[in-house]
Amino acid sequence: MIIQLKNLSRKKWLAQAASHREAVEQLTGGYLQAKSRQAQNPVMDFMFTYYKFRPSKLMQWTPGFGVMLEGATEADGFDDRFFSVTDEGAFLDLNRFPAKKQRGLRWITELLRATASRPPNFGCCGMHEWAMVYEAEDVRHGDFPLRLSPGEIRVLVDNSPVNCSHFDAFRFFTPSARPKNSVQLTRDNMHDYEQPGCLHTNMDLYKWCYKLTPWVPSSLTLQAFRLACEARTLDMQAGPYDLRAIGYSPVCIETEAGRRIYKKRQAELYSKSQPLRDALISVLTQLHDELYHAQHAPEAVL
Numbered sequence: 001m002i003i004q005l006k007n008l009s010r011k012k013w014l015a016q017a018a019s020h021r022e023a024v025e026q027l028t029g030g031y032l033q034a035k036s037r038q039a040q041n042p043v044m045d046f047m048f049t050y051y052k053f054r055p056s057k058l059m060q061w062t063p064g065f066g067v068m069l070e071g072a073t074e075a076d077g078f079d080d081r082f083f084s085v086t087d088e089g090a091f092l093d094l095n096r097f098p099a100k101k102q103r104g105l106r107w108i109t110e111l112l113r114a115t116a117s118r119p120p121n122f123g124c125c126g127m128h129e130w131a132m133v134y135e136a137e138d139v140r141h142g143d144f145p146l147r148l149s150p151g152e153i154r155v156l157v158d159n160s161p162v163n164c165s166h167f168d169a170f171r172f173f174t175p176s177a178r179p180k181n182s183v184q185l186t187r188d189n190m191h192d193y194e195q196p197g198c199l200h201t202n203m204d205l206y207k208w209c210y211k212l213t214p215w216v217p218s219s220l221t222l223q224a225f226r227l228a229c230e231a232r233t234l235d236m237q238a239g240p241y242d243l244r245a246i247g248y249s250p251v252c253i254e255t256e257a258g259r260r261i262y263k264k265r266q267a268e269l270y271s272k273s274q275p276l277r278d279a280l281i282s283v284l285t286q287l288h289d290e291l292y293h294a295q296h297a298p299e300a301v302l
Contacts, residue, residue: 005066005067005068005091006066006067006068007067007068007070007089008063008067008068008069008070009070009071010069010070010071010072010089013063013067013069013070013072016061016063016219017061020059020061020218020219020222021059021061023222024055024058024059024222025059027225027226027229028055028058028059031044031047031048031055032055039246040141040143040144040246041246042140042141042144042236042241042243043229043232043233043236043243043248044229046232047225047228047229047232051206051207051210051228053210057210057213058210058221058222058225060213060214060218061218062092062213062214062215062216062217062218063092063217063218064092064214064215064216064217064218064220064283065091065092065094065215065287065290066091066092066286066290067091067092068088068089068090068091069089069090069091070088070089071089072085072089072090073085073090076090078090079214081096082096082097082214082215083096083214084096092214092215094290094291094294095294097215097287097291101212102288102291104211104212105212105284105287105288105291106288108208108211108212108284109281109284109285109288110191111190111191111194111208112208112277112280112281112284113281114191114192114194115194115195115196115201115277116196116277116278116281118194118195118196119195119196119197120195120196120197120267120270121163121165121195121197121198122197122263122266122267122270123161123163124162124163124164124165124198125160125238125253125259125262125263126199126234126235126238126239126251126253126262127157127160127161127162127163127164127253128162128164128166128169128170128172128173128200129235129236129238129239129240130153130156130157130160130239130240131157131162131164131173131174131177131178131180131181132172132173132174132177133146133153133174133240134153134154134157134173134174134176134177134180135150135154135174135176135177136174139240139241140172141241144241144242144243144245145241145242146240146241146242147240147241147242147250147252148240148254153240156254157177157180158180161182162177162180162181162182163181163182164181164182164185165183165185165193165194165195165198165201166185166193166194166198166200166201167185167186167187167189167190167193168200168204169200170185171185196270196273196274196277197266197267197270199231199232199234199235199266199269200231200235202227202228202231202269202270202272202273202277203227203228203231203232203235204228205224205227205228205273205276205277205280206221206224206225206227206228208224208280208284209221209224209225209280212284212287215283215287216280216283216284217283220276220279220280220283223276224276224280227269227272227273227276230269230272231269233248234251234262234265234266234269236248237249237250237251238250238251238253238258238262251265
């Protein structure tokens with residue numbers, strides 16, 4: 001059965017849209033001001049360079065599919081590539097879901113389910129960032145000094161377990177660091193190794209949300225963005241760069257005390273990620289099922 005649209009009064013959806021824009025402005029205002037001064041920040045820069053979703057896009061509110069926005073008209077600016085407007089209001093029209101995104105929808109949902117099926121592993125201690133500068137001639141964040149010398153970094157990586165389970169971190173390892181990882185990761189085996197304790201896996205909940213915007217509600221995307229910012233902060237604090245000049249105190253994973261702090265915060269991020277991952281799986285599964293009914297797609301329902 002095709003989804004029954006839930007009505008949202010004009011007053012309520014206007015309030016939700018305004019609240020969303022205000023929240024995004026608070027989260028990104030400082031970053032945008034810093035960028036206007038050409039200031040570098042490896043935490044927030046990552047959120048808008050590696051993740052290809054501009055602050056202006058994040059600010060655009062959407063209820064997600066399955067909602068009728070009462071009283072909405074074309075003048076309200078909802079993208080007519082995806083929204084249909086009737087006398088009652090506007091809604092995301094499943095018949096306008098891009099066919100080219102259906103394979104991606106399936107792939108993302110399967111990846112999220114595979115990740116959720118595994119127990120968390122907190123044994124990496126952020127060594128992926130150190131493997132990215134191991135015996136490197138150039139480093140990614142050259143505006144900031146390294147906390148250890150190249151020789152000390154070599155000793156640390158050579159004498160520490162490197163257990164990265166996330167391909168999109170592993171692919172940035174230096175060539176000499178890649179053989180040191182416990183498994184050789186590829187794009188094709190991501191579904192076999194992603195695990196929910198990984199910082200980058202939990203950051204990527206944001207990526208999967210925005211890749212399927214406007215079909216995923218902005219409320220979920222914003223929660224995932226907040227989590228990704230928090231995870232990226234720990235990622236950089238535990239990494240090889242000295243970021244104290246811009247307000248980030250180090251988590252010294254080269255020490256036993258630092259590794260304990262890292263694992264504790266990693267576990268806290270895992271706990272925060274669990275309800276977000278479950279919610280996103282639920283949204284995407286329902287989206288796929290409704291697309292099947294709406295478009296009579298021949299492939300089996302997830």
